[in-house]
Amino acid sequence: MMNPLSGTVAGVPFTALPPVSPLPPAGGAPDPAAGLVVAWHETDAPCTDAAMAAALPLADLDVWRVYLAAPLCGRRAPTGDQHAEIGRRIDADAVREYLVPVVEGAAAELPAVLAGLRARLELAENGPLCLVGGSAGGAAVLAAIVRREVPVAAAVVVNAALRAHTVVDLISPGYRWDAESEAAAARLDFVDRAAEITAAGARLLLVSGSEDYPELRRDAAALAAAVPAGTAEVAGLGHPFAPRPGLEPAPRLKEAEVLDGIAAEWLIREGGLPRRSRPS
Numbered sequence: 001m002m003n004p005l006s007g008t009v010a011g012v013p014f015t016a017l018p019p020v021s022p023l024p025p026a027g028g029a030p031d032p033a034a035g036l037v038v039a040w041h042e043t044d045a046p047c048t049d050a051a052m053a054a055a056l057p058l059a060d061l062d063v064w065r066v067y068l069a070a071p072l073c074g075r076r077a078p079t080g081d082q083h084a085e086i087g088r089r090i091d092a093d094a095v096r097e098y099l100v101p102v103v104e105g106a107a108a109e110l111p112a113v114l115a116g117l118r119a120r121l122e123l124a125e126n127g128p129l130c131l132v133g134g135s136a137g138g139a140a141v142l143a144a145i146v147r148r149e150v151p152v153a154a155a156v157v158v159n160a161a162l163r164a165h166t167v168v169d170l171i172s173p174g175y176r177w178d179a180e181s182e183a184a185a186a187r188l189d190f191v192d193r194a195a196e197i198t199a200a201g202a203r204l205l206l207v208s209g210s211e212d213y214p215e216l217r218r219d220a221a222a223l224a225a226a227v228p229a230g231t232a233e234v235a236g237l238g239h240p241f242a243p244r245p246g247l248e249p250a251p252r253l254k255e256a257e258v259l260d261g262i263a264a265e266w267l268i269r270e271g272g273l274p275r276r277s278r279p280s
Contacts (some may be wrong), residue, residue, distance in 0.1 A: 035271065072089070132267075133220055154272075
């Protein structure tokens with residue numbers, strides 16, 4: 001993996017992996033065909049932008065791949081201890097304090113982040129944008145798609161948190177629902193919002209690990225039946241796709257290598273991104 005670029009854009013920390021092909025010379029026009037991948041990590045492993053870049057580098061793509069720190073995570077953890085902070089928020093109110101700020105917060109930031117990245121990396125505005133996300137990051141991808149503030153050519157979501165009710169049942173049994181949290185759950189039910197996903201036009205791939213939570217796999221199957229999406233299963237993959245705790249870059253799981261190839265191939269075929277040339 002080439003040396004990553006680390007920085008902040010529009011207030012959001014990121015880790016970026018550069019393309020192999022050289023960029024245009026200073027002052028030159030960006031290649032209008034060049035694309036961009038923006039990815040959000042899980043809150044399980046990998047749970048930071050740097051860890052996500054190491055776990056899922058999308059090595060077959062010859063474009064910038066930018067991994068964003070989700071709200072409350074990594075360098076954005078309010079107390080500096082991401083796992084403790086998220087655990088506290090789940091215990092306090094899994095919907096208001098965790099799902100809404102992480103998922104909807106990440107999606108709401110995308111337009112400003114995208115504008116900043118294109119300016120900083122000298123990318124053409126009309127190049128294809130593709131999104132990738134795992135678990136809560138996958139929900140952020142779908143939230144961004146249905147917001148339709150930026151056009152998305154293709155997307156890959158892995159073990160995604162597709163229905164708030166399912167997620168809350170897993171992480172906060174006995175949660176007390178009320179009108180406000182039910183309204184938020186409706187916004188974060190992407191199976192019920194399947195028609196909006198279809199209307200947005202992004203070419204969507206739903207990836208499940210064979211060892212992921214059965215409830216999340218069930219939701220993925222329900223969404224796949226409701227939208228014109230591709231599907232894939234990674235044998236042996238559980239919910240995380242990096243070694244826990246997932247805060248720092250770590251050696252890749254063999255299942256993550258398989259996932260990387262599946263995701264990259266979809267973005268090449270359906271998102272129009274260029275393939276990295278391999279030495280002959």
